[in-house]
Amino acid sequence: MVKISIIIPVYKVEKYLRRCLDSVLAQTFTDFEAILVDDCSPDESGAICDEYAKKDNRFKVIHRKQNGGASAARNLGLKTSQGEYICFIDSDDYVVPEYLETLLQTIEETQADIVQCGYYEVIDGIVRKDERERFLESYTSQQAFGLLYGDGRNDILDFVMCNKIYKKDMIKDLCFVEGLRCEDAIYISEIMMRVKKVSVSNRPIYYYCRHDDSVMGQMQKEKDDLIMSHILAYRQVAMYAETNASDYMQKLSNARLAAFYVSAIKNNMLKGNKQLKAMLKEDKKRFSFLKNKRIPFIKRLVLAIGS
Structure with a gap:
């Protein structure tokens, strides 16, 4: 068993995928597996996944024969995972070299079921500065759910899957709802109902990227x-x-x-x-x-x- 499984759904991201996978390769914590779920991508993304799997056996590639969406890819990755802890990274995002090391250290020291970190917003390649004062706080399930749903401060917890580390035992029987948008909101909400403790650090160690080709229309x-x-x-x-x-x-x-x-x-x-x-x-x-x-x-x- 490895310590951490990183699940990365992959679809039409040949432009950004190497940056993501290089940031995983650069991790200071090395006891991980990276499960790349190629969701029948029509571009060169699948071949890039295979390239990294050949160069490092910690990278495991699953090629889906039919596109099923991010939820189906995550479910397949979760089912395949061997790690004690689970992380998700979107394939057009990237992380700092200390990402896994920091999350693992925090979840073990706080004895939490989930740890959330801060993230930098990257809009069309420009990183937005985050100069907020740093904090690390822990919450009960009820407190965390209240923060998530705006009963109090609304800038502490979020519905993002990818800036968190999870105890696998806490989520292994919980599936992402397939065929629905906003699946992260469902999954995070249901997790918060079953955990005992959530720890939150606003130290940004994840780069959340937004691009012109992924911005929703306003019609x-x-x-x-x-x-x-x-x-x-x-x-x-x-x-x-x-x-x-x-x-x-x-x-x-x-x-x-x-x-x-x-x-x-x-x-x-x-x-x-x-x-x-x-x-x-x-x-x-x-x-x-x-x-x-x-x-x-x-x-x-x-x-x-x-x-």
Whole structure:
């Protein structure tokens, strides 16, 4: 068994992949395996993966015969992994040489189930400076879920998968939902409901890269699709919370779901959308904080979340 498994889904990233894999090769901590899941990439990404596997046997390549998306690739990587701890790195991102060493040292010293680090934003190759004062704090599951869902400071925990290290025993039976956007939000939420302790350092040791070719369009259809994706994701979280979380966590997940229904209403998405109307009707029972039945339900929902 290796100490850390790094899972890297790969799809159409030939332009950035070597930078990512070189940063993994440069790690000061060496007891790791890097599982590269080539998701039937149409460019040279798969060949680049094979190139690194030939040069270093810690790199293991899985070539999928059919594209299944990031969630399917992560699930396959997780199933294959042998490590005591799990990390995820996106194939167009990269990490500092001390990335694994720092995360491992922190999770062992704090005895946490998850450790989150800070990250630099890299926009079209330009690294944004992060001059915030550094901290390392630990939280219970309930505290962490509250921070994640905005009950208090909202700049501590995030829904990003790739700036964290996880105890494998904590996540090995938890699968990413396939075929949905916002899958990270579902996965992180469900993890937070089952952990005992989460440690957070805002020291940036991960480079999160955004490119012109990956920026979402701002057209109305794209906006509507994103809102719908969030509703589907947070419905999943709310359903999981019903049987796996405290009342406090259930209330927060229901409030987050309600907020996205309000966004849908404000964007006039209910008109002609039978699926969305049916979901909202089914989810009314979750919004027990809306008591005044003399006001129409949709108006109560908008008033409760805010204008």
